Amino acid sequence: MPEVAFIVAAMGVLFLVMRQNYLLFHLCAELFAVVVSVSIFMIAWNTRETNQSPFLAFVGLSLPAVALLDLLHSVAFQGMNVIGEGSPNLATELWIAARYVQAAIFLAAPLLAETRLRTGDVLLVQAGVMAISLLAIFTFDIMPDCYIPGLGLSPFKVGSEYVISGMAALSCLLLIRRRRQFDPGVYGLTLAGFALLIPQEMVFTLYNDPHGLLNAAGHFIKILSFYLLYKAIAVTALKNPYDLAFYRMRRSEEALRDHLGGLESLIATRTGELRESEGRWRALLECSNDWFWETDARGRFTSLSPRAEESTGRGGAELLGFTHADLLDTGRPPEDFPALAEALRRREPFRRLTFPLASPGGSTRWVLVSGMPRHDADGTFLGYRGTTSDITGRRQAAEAAQQKQTMAALGSLVGGLAHEINNLLQPIIGLSELALGRVGEDAKLRLYLNAVHESGLKARDIMRDVLQFARVEVTESPPGDLEEAVRSAVQLATPSLSAGLRVSTRVGTGLAPVTITATELTQVLLNLIQNANDAMPDGGALTIAADGVAVREPDASRRQIAEGAYIRLTVADTGCGMDEQTRQRVFDPFFTTKPVGKGTGLGLSVVYGIVRNGGGDILVDSAPGRGTTFIIDLPVAHAGATGETTHGMAVHGEGAGR
Missing domain, CATH: 1.20.5 (Single alpha-helices involved in coiled-coils or other helix-helix interfaces)
Structure with missing residues (x-):
């Protein structure tokens, strides 16, 4: 407030002076501007080594040209009679030159706010501008007239004032855009000082009398403008030197x-x-069918995704510290595991290598593994990162498709062959019976004929099994009752079982009938029980279980059966088990591991044909020393339907059966 009061008082005194003596007022106004310009220059010159603001340095070092032109303008003013002929035109020309230089300085300063110019360069350019201005006005007289006595301001003078005002406005816009580069106090005062040049020059487009009130108003604005510049640069530099430093x-x-x-x-x-x-990525990992893992340099698992538990039966944390070798099922052929071990040893990438997976339940599983070695920035081997896919279902589907093709081809072949052989056996059996009735007392001939007759009967029994495997006739009987079939099969088989064999059954109550007939159910069970008995000559445990299940996609398509309700029949023994090669051929006709004369190799083939032609599926899970489990899924019969099944390998798997 004291400062504002002082300014108002000073302006009042100057106004009174202007009313009494305009020349004195004009001289005071111009000398004030000259003193301010020189003061700012002196501060800029003496702080040029330490001043950290290129903007303030440029403005301060450029003002002597403005001071000199303003001083000449004041002494050339009409009535001073110091230089010139006392004509108002000379003073006006010097005024316009000073304002052009001032506007150019204001315009260039924001553009050079980040550029530190050499002091000598600034002074040299300044000297050149002053020399050009003075030569144009005093020596060559090429400066256009600015004030014409009797007419007033010339068009050049008025146009120049508009140009100068435009330059001042542009300099203010540039200063506003770069306001963050200035101290807030310096920025506000400088912007106000620049902006006042605009109304100052607009006022000077209106006067006709150099000694009039409008001319005086312009000088009052000029005094205020230079005072603000003085506050922004001189006072700030003197009172707050650290702000600038x-x-x-x-x-x-x-x-x-x-x-x-x-x-x-x-x-x-x-x-x-x-x-x-x-x-x-976590969502993708969770919905992926693969599981992901990382190992250290010694091949031990350091990280596994949760999906690993579905394949291994053990949580990921349980497998930490395990190696791939710990996951290998040594009871089955290793398949690609030697190649996997060699790739790990040589620290090379590997892709799509298959090996059997050891799982706590002993079920058959296979996995497909791919991996890439990991290295740090220095090339040090860190371990492996890779994926594992459970391909058990894929392999089972491929085996089922291969089994289907094999059984279809063999069924067609042996079906036709059995009919032809049966046709040949009929006369052998019949004629041998007739011959036995007429042989008389010839004991040796009777012995021969008996041998022929018994061989024919055995051959006919074998052909009956073959026809059972590949029969094509349609039979109708009630749908099979699984609970009754299990009870009947166990009763029929018990007298021929080994003494140490223990049979237990777990059949759910109220199970729905299945699509195959009761006779076929009993035949299937008798075949499986007899095979289990042969696998446990020294005794063991045989478990027969049945319960309802639902088969959904994609499991149904993979197993080539219809989606819906099924009865799952499980026959599990604790016998010697089978190796992988035997397991894959167990349903092939005439394939047997029994000694010559102990079996025809048709029992399990017949079981397979009955199950598949009834619209069901049969799987076998076995390994040496771990016993064998047959899993049979049979479709539930529709209410009111008969157990009608269409047999023959040419049609099973194509939706035959109910």
Whole structure:
């Protein structure tokens, strides 16, 4: 407030002086501007080595040209009679030259706010501008007239004032755009000082009398403009030298703070994107059929995805520290595991290698493994990262398709062959019976004929099994009752079982009938019980279980059966088990591991044909020393339907049966 009061009082005194003596007022106004310009120059010159603001340095070092032109203008003013002929035109020309230089300085200063010019260069350019101005006005008289006595302001003078005002307005816009490069106090005062040049020059487009009130108003605005510049540069530099000395440091600190704020925002954005990406990849991992793993340099698992538990039967944490060798089922052929072990030893990538997987339940599983070695930035081997796919279902589907093709071809072949052989056996059996009735007392001939007759009967029994495997006739009987079939089969088989064999049954109550007939159910069970008995000559445990299940996609398509309700019949023994090669051929006709004369190799083939032609599926899970389990899924018969089944390998698997 005291400062404002002083300014108002000073302006009042100048107004009174102007009313009494205009020349004195004009001289005071111009000398004030000259003193301010020189003062700013002196400060800029003496602080040129330490001043950290290129903007303030440029403005301060450029003002002597304005001071000199304003001084010449004041002494050439009409009535001073110091230089010239006392004509108002000379003083006006010097005024316009000074304002052009001042506007150019104001316009260039924001553009050079970050550029530190050499002091000598600034002074040299300034000297050139002053020389050109003075030569144009005094020596060559090429400066256009600015004031014409009797007419007033010339068009050149008025146009120049508009140009100067435009330059001042542009300099203010540039200063506003670069306001963050200035101390707030310096910026506000400087902007006000620049902006006042606009109304100042607009007022000077209106007067006709150099000694009139409008001319005086323009000078009052000029005094205020230079006072603000003095406050911005001189007073600030003198009272707050550290603000200027550490100007760049403070601005750098603010820029750094802004940069840190932007960096924090960027980090927050990137963190959010990373979380989103992590969530997306976690969702993909959870819905993937594969499981992912990492090992250390010694091949031990250090990380496994949750999906591993579905294949191995053990949680990922339980497998940490295991190796691939610990997952190998040594009871089955290793398949590609030697190649996997060699790739791990040589630290090479490997893809799509298959080996049997050891699982706690002893069920048959296979996996497909791919992996890539990991290295750090220095090339040090860190271990492996890879994926494992459970291909058990795929292999079972492939085996089922191969079994279907094999059985279809063999069924067609042996079906036709059995009919032909049966046709040949009929006369052998019949004629041998007739011959036995007429042989008389010839004992040796009777012995021969008996041998022929018994061989024919045995051959006919074998052909009956063959026809059972490949029969094509249609039979109708009630749907099979599984509970009754299990009870009947166990009763029929008990007298021929080994003494140490223990049979237990677990059949759910109220099971629905199945599509195959009761006779076929009993035949299937008798065949499986007899095979289990042969596998346990020294006794063991045989478990027969049945319960309802639902088969859904994609399991139904993989097993080539219809989707819906099924009865699952399980026959499990604790016998010697089978190796993988035997397991894959167990349903082939005439394939047997029994000694010659102990079996025809048709029992399990007949079982397979009955089950598949009834619309069901049969799987076998076995390994040496771990026993054998047959899993049979039979479709539930529709209410009111008969147990009608269409047999023959040419049609099974194509939806035959109910």
